[in-house]
Amino acid sequence: MNFDEPGDFAVIRDEVRRLCSRYPGEYWQGLEPDRYPTEFVTDLAEHGWLGTLIPTDYGGGGLSLAGASVILEEIAASGANPSACHAQMYVMGALVRHGSETQKRRWLPEIAAGRTRMQAFGVTEPAAGSDTASITTRAVRDGDGWTLSGQKIWTSRALHSDLMLVLARTTPAPDAERRFDGLSIFIFEMRHAGGELVDGLTIRPIPTMMNHNSTEVFFDNVRLPADALVGTEGKGFSHILDGMNAERILIAAECVGDGRFFCERAAAYATERVVFGRPIGQNQGVAFPLARAYAAIEAASLMRFKAAGLFDAGKPCGPEANMAKLLASEASWAAGNAAVDTFGGFGFATEYDIERKLRETRLYQVAPVSNNLVLAYVARQCLGLPKSY
Secondary structure (H helix, E strand, C coil), X not given: CCCCCCHHHHHHHHHHHHHHCCCCHHHHHCCCCXXXXXXXXXXXXXXXXXXXXXCHHHCCCCCCXXXXXXXXXXXXXXXXXXXXXXXXXXXXXXXXXXXXXXXXXXXXXXXXXXXXXXXXXXXXXXXXXXXXXXXXXXXXXXXXXXXXXXXXXXXXXXXXXXXXXXXXXXXXXXXXXXXXXXXXXXXXXXXXXXXXXXXXXXXXXXXXXXXXXXXXEEEEEEEEEXXXXXXXXXXXXXXXXXXXXXXXXXXXXXXXXHHHHHHHXXXXXXXXXXXXXXXXXXXXXXXXXXXXXXXXXXXXXXXHHHHHHHHHCCCCCHHHHHHHHHHHHHHHHHHHHHXXXXXXXXXXXXXXCHHHHHHHHHHHXXXXXXXXXXXXXXXXHCCCCCCCC
């Protein structure tokens, strides 16, 4: 085993950090509660960071998932919010792996160049929740195309996207053992040339405690062209599984970055803050929680790289991807709480960004999959325990 990072990772970290330095805490504070960081995302896209997972043949960076995870880690560690753009790095994975050559030639260069935004990923539905096989959004053949009807929820950044990848049922599930059969994925343009949404498409924001630009999306007989289907009809769920593993790995990297942010900011404050005649970091009640959080972040980071290494090698990585997300989300939350304790009352003051980042990182114990479902998955897949759901 070699735990040394490739040399280009250091370059990535330096360059991403340099870009993020142009968007300090005041910038992110000014976006609260729900303004989209258009300037920041545009800057990232124009510098090629959001197209790094697109193959070079289509104008992308051809970077490994491990390398892409470093980008999101550094964004988070800088104090920025990578959730504003992370979907553009993994949503198009299904298109890369399963799209037709025509689809890839049409969309990937535009996404790589930052001219087209692909942030919206429509999977979750109000009634189905994490039970993806129970979704009811339907795509029905209609002449030379499809008609899409139904509803999605927690489709983040849909208002700031040009393309949507959506999972819909095209045929009923044949039986209880094959509940995921009959699901298909489609890619379609969300807007007319003038910028208004296509006919039948409605998007409503969902206010939340963090600036995540969450929405619910309604499809009322939205017309899709025949070439909107990605991959094989009825095999859509299998087409997005690899993307889900990539998503978990990248979210784990964001949490590692959040944890670094908390530990670095808190350690600096604990060194400078003097109470009772000495730095508060000299007190073990302050130092030990931060040290424990740092150790947990480092361990989660290693699991992230193990999962990413398996993914990049084309090997199965479901358990590792899920465990990386579990460990990193819990470690970042612990680091955030330790930082609040270190800052005391100032931990709740918006000017220090601790409370904002704590709200942001809390999401990842619930999304993109609940940690309880991760534990159920690990219990079954790794320990051979009976299936619990």
